[in-house]
Amino acid sequence: MKASEPTTFEPVGVPATASGHVAKRLQVPRACTNCRKMHAGCDTTRPCKRCKQNGLESTCSDIPRKKRASRKKQKDEDQPEPEPFTGIPSTSSSQPTSGPSYVEAVPITEPVRPRPVWENAAPPNLSSPPAHPTHTEQPFETVTSSMSPLFSNDFNLPYQQQDGLFTDYNDYVPPPGLTPSSGNTPTLGTPSSQDMNFLIHQVNELRENNKALESKLSGVSYELADLKGKGGKSNDPGYSSSNWHSFQPQQDLAISVWKNVGYSSNVLVECNNKFVELLGFPMETLRNNFSCAKLIKRDSDYSRSNGREWPKRTQIVTAEGLKDVFMTINPVSDQNSIVKYYVLHILEVHS
DNA sequence: TAGCTCGGAAGTTAAACAGA
């Protein structure tokens, strides 16, 4: 155990989760010369906070990134690379991302995803849905009681209505301009209260992590990105999450919870009105035609094996076509580290 | 104990590939 960090300045966007979930380490695009030499955390201001604290304002500067050396030819021999199962849809291997075919929600004809038992569960028992899912800062209650067993195979317990999360969309009224939900909306599965509590706990935690992003939301303008056409280029400076900063997070986030039912497959089980409104598809379409991988246009980062995670700037499929979004997607695992769900946040939307 | 050093894990990004 170490004593304490001497220079405990606010480390740019530290996750700080109290519940043990390891959040992604955030880092600035460029550290100043002094912080770099010290291997210390820097920030985006100049002089940076650490230099100011240490009286090094005059030497706090940036040096350009080193020119990358040419890569040696790959392809000399095959590296096995077992690719462990993560539950995360690997679009590179399964299906091509290109092609706007799924933009118009065509009925699914391929080998239908296995329908888990939880979809046959009893209809939700909604007491009184909140008039407006007012997303203030702490919309959900955090569960502190025991969380084991975390997940059961089936969802049979009565559903507990929680602020901002809905399993019934009969009351959903689309805003003008969108043409979603016509008539019957299917009843979604009913997660157990234990499951829901844990999910809510996870959502709260994710929101905490997202707040850490605010420190990164300054400096670079949205115009840096070129997302017109087919979704931007991977080398576009605006495409990198570290360069994409100019937005302030909106108060009400679109949240959805997807159940992982197998490799490259997941099914929407929960979302809030904001999410439905944003996508503009009937729930049946969402459930039957979309997995996370199909919903997200630019999903290359899914397939990476180095643990890279969202938040990312990306594009999603909506009834109005592709929309630029800034979103996170986080796996929710049980105590055996099996990915059971994904929680998908959409933080920002730009058409 | 405060402050400095630095190995290396974690995160970023641009060269090289691949395919239409």
Add this chain to the structure above:
DNA sequence: CTGTTTAACTTCCGAGCTAC
């Protein structure tokens, strides 16, 4: 030309060291 892969490159966590 677009999108993907991946190795070069960067940041900074945190353990160890030194000075007081």
